[in-house]
Amino acid sequence: MPVLVMKFGGTSVANIDRIRRAAKRVGVEVAKGYDVIVIVSAMSGKTNELVGWVNETSPMYDAREYDAILSSGETVTAGLMALTLQEMDVPARSWQGWQVPLKTNSAHSAARIEEIPTDNINAKFGEGMRVAVVAGFQGISPEGRITTLGRGGSDTTAVAFAAAFEAERCDIYTDVDGVYTTDPRIASKARKLDKIAFEEMLELASLGAKVLQTRSVELAMRYNVKLRVLSSFEEQSDNAGTLVCDEEDIVESNVVSGIAYSRDEAKMTLVSVADRPGIAAAIFGPLSDAGVNVDMIIQNIAEEGRTDMTFSCPTDQVKRAEQALNGAKESGEINYHDLIADTDVAKVSAVGIGMRSQSGVAAKMFKTLSDEGVNIKVIATSEIKISVLIDRKYMELAVQALHDVFELEKAA
Ligand code: ASP
Numbered sequence: 167m168p169v170l171v172m173k174f175g176g177t178s179v180a181n182i183d184r185i186r187r188a189a190k191r192v193g194v195e196v197a198k199g200y201d202v203i204v205i206v207s208a209m210s211g212k213t214n215e216l217v218g219w220v221n222e223t224s225p226m227y228d229a230r231e232y233d234a235i236l237s238s239g240e241t242v243t244a245g246l247m248a249l250t251l252q253e254m255d256v257p258a259r260s261w262q263g264w265q266v267p268l269k270t271n272s273a274h275s276a277a278r279i280e281e282i283p284t285d286n287i288n289a290k291f292g293e294g295m296r297v298a299v300v301a302g303f304q305g306i307s308p309e310g311r312i313t314t315l316g317r318g319g320s321d322t323t324a325v326a327f328a329a330a331f332e333a334e335r336c337d338i339y340t341d342v343d344g345v346y347t348t349d350p351r352i353a354s355k356a357r358k359l360d361k362i363a364f365e366e367m368l369e370l371a372s373l374g375a376k377v378l379q380t381r382s383v384e385l386a387m388r389y390n391v392k393l394r395v396l397s398s399f400e401e402q403s404d405n406a407g408t409l410v411c412d413e414e415d416i417v418e419s420n421v422v423s424g425i426a427y428s429r430d431e432a433k434m435t436l437v438s439v440a441d442r443p444g445i446a447a448a449i450f451g452p453l454s455d456a457g458v459n460v461d462m463i464i465q466n467i468a469e470e471g472r473t474d475m476t477f478s479c480p481t482d483q484v485k486r487a488e489q490a491l492n493g494a495k496e497s498g499e500i501n502y503h504d505l506i507a508d509t510d511v512a513k514v515s516a517v518g519i520g521m522r523s524q525s526g527v528a529a530k531m532f533k534t535l536s537d538e539g540v541n542i543k544v545i546a547t548s549e550i551k552i553s554v555l556i557d558r559k560y561m562e563l564a565v566q567a568l569h570d571v572f573e574l575e576k577a578a
């Protein structure tokens with residue numbers, strides 16, 4: 167029988183009532199003849215609560231225990247979903263990550279999937295089970311310990327299952343009805359996209375449009391998984407939501423398809439570091455070892471052999487970054503006069519595959535920000551995106567102004 171993967175995010179399984187509603191959708195697909203793999207998140211708010219407990223107990227926590235604790239949210243919803251389906255007379259069984267087993271590497275709290283054997287679940291499908299409910303987000307390391315895939319990781323679980331089981335489609339049920347040109351809570355003119363290219367979605371996801379975990383989109387692109395994002399709160403229909411697909415399947419699109427933002431950015435500057443071969447490696451090596459996700463990097467022109475190095479990272483990694491850099495300074499690997507952290511910045515980005523063939527997008531973006539009196543602190547570009555760091559208090563204004571100037575409220 168054809169396999170369908172249906173993933174339900176935290177808000178879609180937030181309480182027993184919503185789990186029932188989600189289960190009904192699963193029942194509809196089962197009735198159509200699909201064997202369904204349901205991937206569930208933890209109830210909304212649960213993972214944050216667990217993170218809070220971990221931090222309260224041990225600020226510099228052991229990541230193996232963090233994973234043991236965080237994985238519990240999904241364990242609960244998987245069991246509840248299976249029970250709910252059984253109550254509806256749909257043959258269902260729950261699976262924790264280790265039972266599948268979803269094998270990952272040992273990078274606790276940000277583990278990567280290495281293998282998903284299909285035989286256990288397929289054997290059960292063969293015996294008449296119609297729905298395998300799998301706890302998202304969790305796996306097992308080669309050492310036999312529970313791992314988690316990073317925040318939002320259930321999306322990645324879902325796409326990985328769709329690839330492993332060669333599913334017809336991977337439907338991601340969430341609390342929004344698709345992918346928008348920007349966050350509708352910030353720009354009321356935001357428009358839902360019917361289709362978006364994998365690469366654009368990748369940029370939007372990594373830039374903070376929190377609809378899909380970045381890695382899930384990477385996986386979908388690599389294995390060409392048909393990925394659909396849709397709301398579990400709207401009526402069921404076959405062409406609802408946004409299809410994330412190959413750019414060749416998109417006929418018309420705007421030059422800019424979306425404006426993304428990321429609120430919790432920090433800008434860190436190493437003042438007066440010696441400008442010598444190997445200095446960048448000496449700075450960013452320790453940062454990477456400490457697990458700091460460095461995003462933008464700027465090195466200033468050197469004067470008298472010394473230069474300033476600026477980089478951005480998430481606000482909650484500033485402490486880790488400071489520790490790593492101070493450590494490198496103490497051990498003599500680097501030498502700087504001052505380390506300044508500006509934690510009041512946000513990143514705003516314009517994204518679109520159309521930029522490859524059209525010039526002037528950056529100029530238009532900078533002019534628009536300047537007209538609004540917004541100062542740009544850092545700029546970074548790629549083939550299909552332009553990002554700026556600005557003061558956080560101007561973030562909403564910048565998103566709205568850019569959405570307007572690129573006319574994203576109109577379809578191409
Ligand atoms: N529950 C986890 C989180 O909130 C994973 C997920 O829902 O995708 O990040």
Ligand code: MG
Binds near residue numbers: 376
């Ligand atoms: Mg999510």
